[in-house]
Amino acid sequence: MADTVGDVVIKNMSGRLALSFKTRTEGFVVAETDSTIIAGAYVSPNISIGDYEKYLDSIHRILSCESKNVIMMGDFNCKSRLAGSSYNNRKGELLADLMESLGYYCINDNTPTFEARGHCSELDLVIIDGRWGSDQYEWRVLDQDIASDHFAVKLIMKDGVLFVTMDRQLPIRPSAQQTERIVERVAYTHRNILEATPDTLTTIIQQEMDKEIRATNRRGQVYWWSDEIAGYRRALQKARRKKTKA
Structure with a gap:
């Protein structure tokens, strides 16, 4: 189930979960179960503030009339204190306004989900309905290398045993x-x-x-790369995340 331009996809990997398509627009796709709305989002970092606001308005129109509990996961490309960033930019403020108007909250705990050229950010957010308490889910950023500068985010809902994973890989078509x-x-x-x-x-x-x-899709390795260096790199990444959490 994809949005209208193929930027974001929801894929049902469970044979036990009855998941059906509901609606979509550019950069946003919505599916549902009997009790839950599941939404995937992607917004380009290059769009203007005005277009970002229009994008969030379209999300508001789609979700404001929903009576089911909502899980929304995606790359919102903003800086938000609600996700653990040290400051809000204008896009982060607009996203905070959207969450407040819908009664949602962001469950990110400031663990970076993006890393490139030594820079870490919390770009991939998990936003859920305020009717869910913190004792009803487990959330974490995975360490696996998925051939991307974004790390996978895993959300496990205890009520109903619903598993939702986000895995944004570098796009490539097979030759x-x-x-x-x-x-x-x-x-x-x-x-x-x-x-x-x-x-x-x-x-x-x-x-x-x-x-x-x-x-x-792996990044090319220089001639001096070794398994030992790769091990140090993984250890450094984990240490950096622990420091950011603290």
């Missing part, structure tokens, strides 16, 4: 050579492919494509 490798792997690994159902076949191809994209 002709990559497509050939994907087809060869699928044909070799799954010998009984002709017996697969359309849904099973789609899942198999998607899994192989994800593997191929992850394998080729």
